[in-house]
Amino acid sequence: MKKNRAVITGVHGWVPEYILTNKELETMVDTNDEWIVTRTGIKERRILKGENQGTSVIGINAVKGLLKKTNTNPEDIDLIICATVTPDMPFPATANIIAEGVGAKNSYSFDISAACSGFLYALTMGSQFIETGMHKKVIIVGADKMSSIIDYQDRATCIIFGDGGGAVLLEPTEEEVGIMDSLLHADGSGAPYLHMKAGGSRKPATIETVNAREHFAYQEGSTVFKFAVTNMAEVSAQIMERNNLQAKDVAWLVPHQANKRIIDATANRMGIGPEKVMLNIEHYGNTTAGTLPLCLWDYESQLKKGDNIILAAFGGGFTWGAIYLKWGFDPKQ
Numbered sequence: 001m002k003k004n005r006a007v008i009t010g011v012h013g014w015v016p017e018y019i020l021t022n023k024e025l026e027t028m029v030d031t032n033d034e035w036i037v038t039r040t041g042i043k044e045r046r047i048l049k050g051e052n053q054g055t056s057v058i059g060i061n062a063v064k065g066l067l068k069k070t071n072t073n074p075e076d077i078d079l080i081i082c083a084t085v086t087p088d089m090p091f092p093a094t095a096n097i098i099a100e101g102v103g104a105k106n107s108y109s110f111d112i113s114a115a116c117s118g119f120l121y122a123l124t125m126g127s128q129f130i131e132t133g134m135h136k137k138v139i140i141v142g143a144d145k146m147s148s149i150i151d152y153q154d155r156a157t158c159i160i161f162g163d164g165g166g167a168v169l170l171e172p173t174e175e176e177v178g179i180m181d182s183l184l185h186a187d188g189s190g191a192p193y194l195h196m197k198a199g200g201s202r203k204p205a206t207i208e209t210v211n212a213r214e215h216f217a218y219q220e221g222s223t224v225f226k227f228a229v230t231n232m233a234e235v236s237a238q239i240m241e242r243n244n245l246q247a248k249d250v251a252w253l254v255p256h257q258a259n260k261r262i263i264d265a266t267a268n269r270m271g272i273g274p275e276k277v278m279l280n281i282e283h284y285g286n287t288t289a290g291t292l293p294l295c296l297w298d299y300e301s302q303l304k305k306g307d308n309i310i311l312a313a314f315g316g317g318f319t320w321g322a323i324y325l326k327w328g329f330d331p332k333q
């Protein structure tokens with residue numbers, strides 16, 4: 001019997017309107033546009049402003065757009081998985097709020113916490129539900145409102161992150177397209193270098209934790225950088241090797257957008273040129289679980305059915321991984 005594969009049949013993204021430029025950051029911390037651009041490749045990022053605006057706002061807008069462009073009835077959705085580290089609240093899951101917001105009444109929904117690798121983890125998990133035949137329509141959301149956990153007094157961290165996200169629809173196919181392979185890793189010994197110190201069950205919020213600024217993302221940038229460069233490049237090369245893919249066979253690399261230098265190192269290790277690398281870090285910075293679907297959305301019109309695509313990410317945990325997929329449709333006219 002032919003294997004049922006899970007294929008992406010639609011992608012949509014959403015970013016808030018407000019643009020936080022490097023120039024504006026210069027007025028907030030001791031930094032400058034030249035340093036940020038050379039060290040990271042980032043020029044601006046989006047910020048979700050306003051009362052009561054959580055990550056679900058990003059997810060709901062992305063999913064509504066996705067349902068519209070794929071002509072999907074929200075009541076036909078079986079499952080929504082949301083990858084995020086900035087849930088609206090510890091519970092219920094942000095995916096539950098998104099499901100309610102888009103009218104997915106027959107869907108169940110849950111969140112996945114794997115930081116910048118969250119979209120890879122969620123896409124892998126979602127595709128299993130399709131491959132087993134359990135579900136017909138699964139939506140994977142990757143979204144983060146990083147501005148809610150960023151310390152705008154910490155110049156090494158606040159310059160990198162922004163808000164945004166995207167969503168894809170997964171459906172079954174018997175064609176030779178879709179999610180072909182997935183290689184995921186985690187190493188909990190990386191936690192001290194990238195984490196949030198307080199606000200969880202180990203250290204609930206107190207006046208002291210707030211005063212000590214412990215409710216913000218804490219990152220030891222140069223250590224994370226070293227792990228990210230090595231592991232993202234290595235896992236991308238490994239997934240190519242085990243699927244017998246040469247550089248010439250790969251149409252696109254979709255890399256996590258944390259630092260342009262990490263992206264360049266990954267492309268070099270894979271032996272592919274810059275023309276095959278999806279890049280939008282300049283405009284959005286690092287939107288954590290949002291970067292990969294945002295890239296696919298930005299480049300959607302250039303993707304052709306059968307394109308071999310490698311998605312790769314590295315993030316807090318540490319978590320990292322790569323997915324090999326064959327794109328499932330030609331640009332819609």
Ligand SMILES: CC(C)(COP(=O)(O)OP(=O)(O)OC[C@H]1O[C@@H](n2cnc3c(N)ncnc32)[C@H](O)[C@@H]1OP(=O)(O)O)[C@@H](O)C(=O)NCCC(=O)NCCS
Binds near residue numbers: 159286
């Ligand atoms: C955060 C990051 C951009 C910092 O760049 P870096 O080259 O490692 O810089 P360092 O932290 O080593 O700091 C170098 C110097 O620049 C300074 N610096 C840091 N941020 C600065 C800023 N925004 N503007 C100006 N100077 C800055 C530091 O204070 C340090 O100065 P010193 O040498 O006088 O002490 C980089 O480490 C990075 O991208 N890390 C990985 C991020 C990532 O992938 N995260 C995982 C996914 S979320």
